[in-house]
Every structure is written in C-alpha cells, then in structure tokens.
Amino acid sequence: MKILCIGDVVGRTGREMLNKFLPKLKSSAELVIVNGENASHGRGLTRNSFDELAASGADVVTLGNHAWGCKDVFALLEHHREVIRPANFSPRSPGRGYTIAKAKNGALVGVINLIGRTFMNPADSPFDAADRAIDAIKQKTDIILVDFHAEATSEKGAMGWYLNGRVSAVFGTHTHVQTSDDCVLPKGTGFISDLGMTGPIFSVLGQDRQTIVDRFVTGIPQKFEVADGRGQLCGCYFEIDENSGRCLSTERVFIKE
Ligand SMILES: [Fe+2]
Numbered sequence: 524m525k526i527l528c529i530g531d532v533v534g535r536t537g538r539e540m541l542n543k544f545l546p547k548l549k550s551s552a553e554l555v556i557v558n559g560e561n562a563s564h565g566r567g568l569t570r571n572s573f574d575e576l577a578a579s580g581a582d583v584v585t586l587g588n589h590a591w592g593c594k595d596v597f598a599l600l601e602h603h604r605e606v607i608r609p610a611n612f613s614p615r616s617p618g619r620g621y622t623i624a625k626a627k628n629g630a631l632v633g634v635i636n637l638i639g640r641t642f643m644n645p646a647d648s649p650f651d652a653a654d655r656a657i658d659a660i661k662q663k664t665d666i667i668l669v670d671f672h673a674e675a676t677s678e679k680g681a682m683g684w685y686l687n688g689r690v691s692a693v694f695g696t697h698t699h700v701q702t703s704d705d706c707v708l709p710k711g712t713g714f715i716s717d718l719g720m721t722g723p724i725f726s727v728l729g730q731d732r733q734t735i736v737d738r739f740v741t742g743i744p745q746k747f748e749v750a751d752g753r754g755q756l757c758g759c760y761f762e763i764d765e766n767s768g769r770c771l772s773t774e775r776v777f778i779k780e
C-alpha cells in the first residue's frame with residue numbers, strides 16, 4: 524500500500540494546490556498525511572482551512588512550531604483525532620501527539636508528530652516521545668509514519684536512524700525545501716529529510732519575497748506576509764508492505780503550476 528505525505532501547506536495558494544492536485548494523487552494512495560502548520564495565513568490552522576484540507580483529501584493533519592498560531596486549533600485538537608501536534612510538546616498542552624487512522628484498504632496506520640530541538644524552541648526529547656508513541660501504537664498496528672518537524676538536517680537524519688526498523692517511514696517537515704535524499708534505510712524505514720513546501724513558488728519559504736529581502740538587507744524586523752502567485756506541491760509516496768510495516772520504496776512528488 525502507498526501512503527502519500529505532503530509538506531507544509533502555506534496559505535491560500537497551498538490550499539488551492541491541494542484542492543487542484545490531491546484528488547488525482549490520492550487515487551494511488553491508501554492514506555494522505557498533510558502538514559498543516561502554515562495552512563492559514565502562513566501561521567496555524569483555522570477551522571475553515573482544516574475543512575478545506577479535509578475536503579481535498581487529507582486524512583491526517585500534522586502540525587509544528589506554528590501549531591498555536593490560530594485559536595481554532597484548540598477545538599480542532601479536541602474534536603478531531605486526525606489533527607495532531609508534536610508529541611514532545613509539554614504534556615500540559617492540549618491535543619495528542621499521535622493518532623491511528625484507517626486507510627482506504629482498511630489497514631490501521633499510526634501517525635506520530637514530533638518537533639526538533641536544534642535551532643528551535645525548547646521541547647521535550649523527540650526520541651523519548653517517539654519511543655513512547657511507538658510502544659502505544661504497536662499494540663494496534665506495525666504501520667507507523669513519523670512527521671519530524673525540525674530545522675537541522677542532522678537531527679532529522681539521526682531520527683531516521685534511531686527509528687530504523689521500528690517505523691515504516693520518517694519524513695522531515697519545516698524547512699520548506701524538498702530534499703532529494705529519499706531512500707529506504709536498511710531495516711525497512713523510508714526516509715526523507717524534508718518533504719518541501721506546498722505553496723507559492725516565487726517566495727522565500729512561502730513568505731512574500733520583498734518583505735524577506737528587506738528584512739535581511741536592512742536588519743529591521745518586518746511583518747511577514749504570505750506570498751501569492753503560481754503554486755507548487757511537494758510530498759513523497761511511501762510504499763509499505765502492510766503485513767510487516769516495512770517500507771519497500773519511496774517516490775518524491777514535486778508539482779509546479
Ligand atoms: Fe512550515
């Protein structure tokens with residue numbers, strides 16, 4: 524079975540790209556996981572944006588450092604088991620860090636969301652949180668995918684090797700640029716450092732380019748605005764043996780409008 528994972532959806536352009544291309548991409552996947560931390564105005568997830576992602580075909584929505592960007596997320600986390608936030612956020616934060624979803628073919632799929640600690644805000648150990656979530660999910664299924672939302676490629680690589688043979692796939696999100704290192708690690712874990720961004724092409728990581736240029740040139744903080752214009756969609760298929768949970772192959776997706 525194939526599972527499609529889509530990288531950070533940024534703003535209206537990102538949501539429109541999903542609406543346009545996901546139905547066809549989903550026809551060859553049993554389940555779709557979408558990182559939605561930037562879906563609403565580039566920061567956070569509103570109720571309306573969540574509805575749009577779900578209508579386009581997102582089965583599970585993961586978050587990241589922008590999880591708390593829109594207040595709607597509290598109700599979404601409370602009422603929708605398919606919306607998850609990093610498992611290594613404070614145990615006092617609302618919502619859950621993993622979920623078990625039912626794929627089109629009936630298979631149960633565990634999805635874990637984690638956040639990195641290198642060049643990011645303080646968080647609990649993503650490695651310990653992964654261990655705990657895997658122990659819980661393995662009672663029900665051996666098919667487990669991990670969205671590791673992290674800045675440092677090295678930390679993402681370490682997570683891939685730490686979980687090698689214990690989960691079906693580890694995919695990175697957050698840096699918004701697709702990496703070409705997708706592979707199957709030797710014990711059957713699919714891996715990619717970053718899925719890339721689903722949003723406006725002519726931008727800096729989805730943000731208005733002139734705003735970011737001004738910020739770097741002048742050193743003066745600027746209010747971020749999401750860019751508009753032509754879109755791109757980034758993600759990766761992981762082909763998984765549903766009996767063993769092992770990844771068999773990976774296939775990157777990069778669509779430019
Ligand atoms: Fe992001």
Ligand SMILES: [Fe+2]
Nearest residue numbers: 587588589697
């Ligand atoms: Fe992020």
